[in-house]
Amino acid sequence: MFNVLHIIHVHQNLTIRLSRETIRKAKLLAARRATSVSGLVTAHIEALASEEEAYERAKRQAIALLELPFRLGGGKVDRASLHDR
Numbered sequence: 001m002f003n004v005l006h007i008i009h010v011h012q013n014l015t016i017r018l019s020r021e022t023i024r025k026a027k028l029l030a031a032r033r034a035t036s037v038s039g040l041v042t043a044h045i046e047a048l049a050s051e052e053e054a055y056e057r058a059k060r061q062a063i064a065l066l067e068l069p070f071r072l073g074g075g076k077v078d079r080a081s082l083h084d085r
Contacts, residue, residue, distance in 0.1 A: 023037075026040060026041075
């Protein structure tokens with residue numbers, strides 16, 4: 001027996017306000033990349049979201065490393081041995 005996974009992509013319209021020049025540039029870019037303006041915008045938003053997720057993940061990892069004890073490799077030293085030198 002096979003299990004079939006159906007993925008349904010639901011698209012929703014979004015209205016944005018752009019200057020005529022920006023719209024012209026978007027159409028030219030989309031045409032050069034063989035996509036639509038919607039496809040171009042989607043790709044860029046996905047890339048931005050992915051970058052932000054990666055940044056947040058790296059930030060959490062860095063904070064976790066900072067919370068670990070920092071060891072310089074030396075052993076414990078008592079006050080008397082420091083003054084004996």
